[in-house]
Amino acid sequence: MDNMAVKRVRKTKTKDRIRLNVRGIVQGVGYRPLVYRLAVSNRLTGYVRNRSGEVIIEVEGERENIESFINELVQKTIEPARINHLLVSHLSPVGDREFIIEESEHSQECSSVFPADLAVCEDCIAEVLDPNSRFHLYPFTSCTNCGPRYSIIRSLPYDRDGTSLTSFPLCQTCALDFSDPMNRRFHAQTIACAKCGPKMELLNSRGMQIAGNWLTETSTALSEGKILAVKGIGGFHLICDAAHMHAIEKLRNRKHRPRKPLALMARDLAVVEEYFEISSRERRILTSRQAPILLLKPKENARRHLPLEVIAPGLTRIGIMLAYTPLHRLLFGGRFDFIIATSGNKSGYPIARSNEEALSQLSEIADLFLVHNREIIIGIDDSVGHVMEGELCLIRRARGYVPELLTFPYPVQADEQKKEFKQFLFSSPIVLGTGGEMKNTFCFLYEDQALLSQHLGDMENLESLSNHRRALKHIEKMLGKTPQLIAYDPHPDYFFSKEANKGPGDVVPVYHHHAHMASCMAENGLISPVIGCILDGTGYGQDGRLWGFEILVGDYTAFERMVHLRPITLPGGESAIRHPWMTGMSLIYEAVQNGDQTIGWGKRLFPCTKEKLPIVLAQLDGRIPSPKVSSSGRLFDGIAAILGICMESSYEGEAAILLSEMIERLDQKVISNHRGTYYPFELKDGEWWIDRFIMQVLLDREQSISAEVINLKFHHTISEMVREGVLHAHKKTGIRSVVLSGGVWNNRYLLSCTKKLLQQEGFSVFTHKKIPAGDGGLAFGQAVSALWRWYQNHVPVGTCKDNRIGSASGKG
Template structure:
């Protein structure tokens, strides 16, 4: 880069010319039309094109005009663009007389970024509902400001022939808009209309087309209580009337989803406010171009069926984000279930033919289209917690925008993620490309989804992993897959160390040491036991386990995770002895012989691996108070217990249960005794739940105070799925600073295992740097 010509020398030259490279999310967001029109306004001659590095501009004109042009490029890009860098080099004036958009080029190392899919913009929405517009009633209306991007692109540069729109030749009207620099569809690659673009079709479970107008047919079917599979941007949704209890029960039965909450889609924000509390920040998030599912507090006394979110006072809500969704809501329904189109925890269905096979036992009818989904991408999930947007699932709307981390040049590093809520990360030159939500890997289909998504990402970025970081658990499928990736170096990464590094990297602090408070369900420790309530110190290279919850045996291992009452029995017998055994008989005697088996397992230490997981402590308390004795989805007991907390000033005054810390071990003996005593005294469950949460918070505070005094560290990083608990998140951010600590939380990736891959990648990079540089 050279400085722009200035002063008298510039005026003597008369004209200057620069080759400008704009890097970032600058393809598929209307950047070339923006450059074209800006150049004309500034009197600049030359050209603009898409290339592997980004957008390249040949700009020639008067020095002041070129300066204004470059300032505007950096300061006022299109709304969906993200400019990471603008660089330039001087060239001899060529005498350009006009400005043009020229054909894209490839070949060089790819640095440009594919934009994420974004929700329907107001202009396209207006056209979709304007009877006089040629896009009236068209389910695929889009422009440079909205529509599919990541889900349809195969490789860069981002041009129509390299997307799934390549098979749809443009009609004259669409071609005219596409080639008109003054039109907002100028070079919008998914541009289409009813004449030339994709088409929607309603078919039955056998794939036979249903005659008649598709919208009216869908409304009639939903009114009858039928379940539809609707093909959206990144995969299929399963849809039914959110007010029909019979349809909800049937969907749960067919989908194998006993209690996990369903997401719903509401017609508009007014409908959302009818059922849920909605503050300004939540409204902004809900209506943003990313259009995530937002976890909202339900209004008491509404007529929503309990089958939507059993045992919860919250509801996951999103708004329509494609023309297809908006058109469905022109009928009699203002609230529809819009849940992931899969069976149980299998990958999201995305191909029409496979959807018939995979969802044929769930959906009665299929509303699909003939535009291929190249990259599967589930809906993102977010919540506003203590005034901060927290991503619980980072996928559509955010992927594949990278997380910037201050690492230098080096190899491409893959963090392959965990076993649950899997995502992977490709780290390249300080940009961490975190994948869409992959999900659970406990099925062959999950492994195939991870592997195919990784191959697609690598092709899209034109890179291959050279270094791999993976979880040290010997039985994780993700770790086995990591060993199959051809790479020069591989590094085992401890689960909770990866959480700490993820939080540090998320905050751009990869060189800083901190106290990590990592609270989650489970993670494999170097000692071969299951960790999960960890106070560690360290950085992105290494860590030390400072304090942890005392381990308690899990009778039956995974069986105890699915049956929290088993964990409750383990806590009772471990800490309260014979009194605990009598309490177990009184509370869980209905399990009969199974309770006797659990007792024998604990007595003999057979198939009862020790665990110090925070999630298991939550399981035990949730089972003791009768909130959740059988768990059908990850974190169910903890979530339902958290819903009972008094999240107000009075809740903080309810006090804590006893606990102790000796030689780095936090004992919950007094906590369990206190919970049992309150139960026997008839204390309300809400009070017990709040006191328990206060106790966990006080355990954290006391442990952090001691570790801070011993190490001198004053920065605390909070990571792990437990920190998605609103009450603990807010209270920790309130109280730890009172003890003199700076608190770091996640901002761009989830605190749960969906952010694990970022930490793995950064740790692997640091270890490679130490060994090889």
């Protein structure tokens, strides 16, 4: 009897119930349908529902099935979905009879991330191109695996009634797809078709509708060399036929964009492979859900069929993206392989979002306007990146990557179960990094997460500032949080410097180059002090001067400037940035220290500026006051001018980019023959002296040494200067971790060359990947630095004297 009883107990299978709180990228990516299918296949009952920023799952069933469900959930959560945190709680069974998807639960706060815009999937494209599909030629086709997300969200949780698609009630057929667990549009919040979804219209520049089929008329207009403003996911593009040289020239002329490179949109991957060199890594990036613009080298076929010198003057790599929406794919038809697709904005303005904005801003640029009636809630530009040393490095972080959450090191380095760490998360303030005035982004830190905004451009006018405020308010609304601690760049002329000090929150000034260093540290999870090699254009330093070629030592809370470029005069101040020949004159004066000789060199090298040379000299010799700078960006400008490559800059960083691209064109034999060659310089009292360096460049120029070889030696010289500076800092501190940050490190050859030199010396070298090396990463560094300084000072938010925390973040 006892044995039989034991056997009966073994045959009886008891039911368990658990709750899973899942945080991460789990909304807007088909996650609830995935949970539903896994629960049903494992014979579990219960429910799944969205709660602002997270997914709540309760499952009930046999223990083995629950364990199988959890394992499958982890294994099958693949891109673009991602689990950051999974909390499991054990509950008492309640006897559910089925598994259901419940209505979303609304709460005041968002504890996790909300979804990014996703490129159209292959299944949807196949339906758009299939004459037998009900989605044939429908430009808003999407499913749970693809389509707009972030740009159309009004509120969380991510449900249709919280997006701009709430204006389009589902037709009966779409409603059936939406409710069918076996359909890939099951609970797809962006589902729409020609019967019930958004509509396209083709308008002229006065806003009047063009008669006829919009797709046919658009194709004809492109063939005729017309420029179209096309409304996409996050805003407008200006497009034209990429093989039509006169159309591209017309676009450049109308947009007042004489030389800045234009991006190409390709019909499909096969076209890209036919015209451009592409590695397996680049192929995966280009076809990813993020679908960024990627810098690729053209093949001879591209040089024969595309006017590359008009598309990207002087550049060896072209920005390429795939058609990432059904609308974009339809634009190609059978006529075009590539179209120009550049941001739809008036020069200096943010990207146009609404039809009204586009007609107002772009009526003098575009011939026609291809618009739709789906509202874009928040504008977002295309992301831009390139592959360096096998890794994607983002130059501009926006569509597809924002609002993905980032991790960063916390001031309390304790196990998450320890009381101290939990107290830190509970008491730590919500931090806002306001970013810089160029390539602006902002960054929120809350709990243990960082949200870096999309690229917002240069803060040049009221429209740009308004766009920044709108994006900030949008994030605040999504998160249900407002900043309590605000980090800003203390440049006295920056708008954000003034606005931050007027605000209600506590403020933390973080110097420009300290923010760069902190940004690279945080991205790489570094805690201990590092040597920071910060090379960029210009940033405000503690001495009131413009910095940009620095070796710093420090951590998140403080820094010391160990080595820097001996300051040179910047004639005309920051306006010289647009006139590299003026910086060239400054370098010449540093080398010869003689006014007559400087004028003589100026007449030979810059003959078109003869009348302006005396006034420039008066600034160089001190008769007219001018600021001093220690900037690598300005050094690149001056060398580019001396080599005759860039006298006038038409876009930010043009001179430096052209020098970088010149090396890309060099034969490997030339590079091998000059490996290790560099110009002489001196490191004295913590300053790099470059007078002999520049003098030798001038002599090489006079002796007709090719600009390519001089430029190669120039790059080697910068690498050697950095190496010497790092060794100097190491001897004083013993530190062996080095971070490279600042926009100059987007230079592929310079980064590779310098990294190898430092690694040969035994240093561990860390660089940027997900966070832009340029000013687009400043906000991240500002925010993390502010949080660490807040913790170090142990000052409760709201009690800081003069509203400041650690107003000096380093020492000179």
